[in-house]
Amino acid sequence: MRKFTIFLALGALFLSTIGCTFSVIGKVFSLKGLTPAPVAGNVQRGEHLFKKGQDKAPPCLTCHPLQPGVFALGPSLKGIYERASSRVPGLSADGYLHQSIIEPHAYIVPGFRPIMYPDYGKHLGEQDIADLIAYLRTF
Numbered sequence: 773m774r775k776f777t778i779f780l781a782l783g784a785l786f787l788s789t790i791g792c793t794f795s796v797i798g799k800v801f802s803l804k805g806l807t808p809a810p811v812a813g814n815v816q817r818g819e820h821l822f823k824k825g826q827d828k829a830p831p832c833l834t835c836h837p838l839q840p841g842v843f844a845l846g847p848s849l850k851g852i853y854e855r856a857s858s859r860v861p862g863l864s865a866d867g868y869l870h871q872s873i874i875e876p877h878a879y880i881v882p883g884f885r886p887i888m889y890p891d892y893g894k895h896l897g898e899q900d901i902a903d904l905i906a907y908l909r910t911f
């Protein structure tokens with residue numbers, strides 16, 4: 773009988789250890805699931821999208837030329853990543869650039885008219901936007 777009790781106690785200990793291990797593993801996985809992995813941008817793809825566009829969406833280059841002094845419908849994007857974080861209170865640089873691409877009329881750059889192509893959200897996925905932002909960081 774005594775041996776049986778020890779056997780039971782050891783068995784319970786063994787099971788609870790396994791249980792703990794599984795619950796720890798479970799927590800680690802569920803925590804990972806809760807934090808959305810940020811989409812990493814690819815500068816080369818971003819440059820391609822910027823210069824060539826996608827589907828029927830016009831290239832950004834149409835209105836945001838890269839050479840200074842050239843007439844442009846849109847503002848120069850030189851140094852945009854540094855400016856971006858101070859444009860809209862509460863929006864990080866990435867947040868502001870994301871918004872500027874898919875909701876360009878949410879904030880209008882002073883001195884410009886709201887003529888930016890409004891439907892990029894229909895043509896660009898999250899990966900495309902991340903690629904564009906990665907490219908804009910190099911300006």
Ligand code: HEC
Nearest residue numbers: 830831832835845846872876879880881884885887888889
């Ligand atoms: C049809 C012309 C046009 C096209 C095409 C266009 N833009 Fe714009 N963009 C503008 C204009 C005009 C503004 C300024 C008015 C405003 O804020 O909406 C602007 C503003 C911006 C701003 C905010 C700049 C600042 O100083 O805060 C960003 C960023 C931007 N565009 C990125 C892009 C990107 C990336 C693309 C391509 C996916 C693109 N634009 C395509 C015309 C355009």
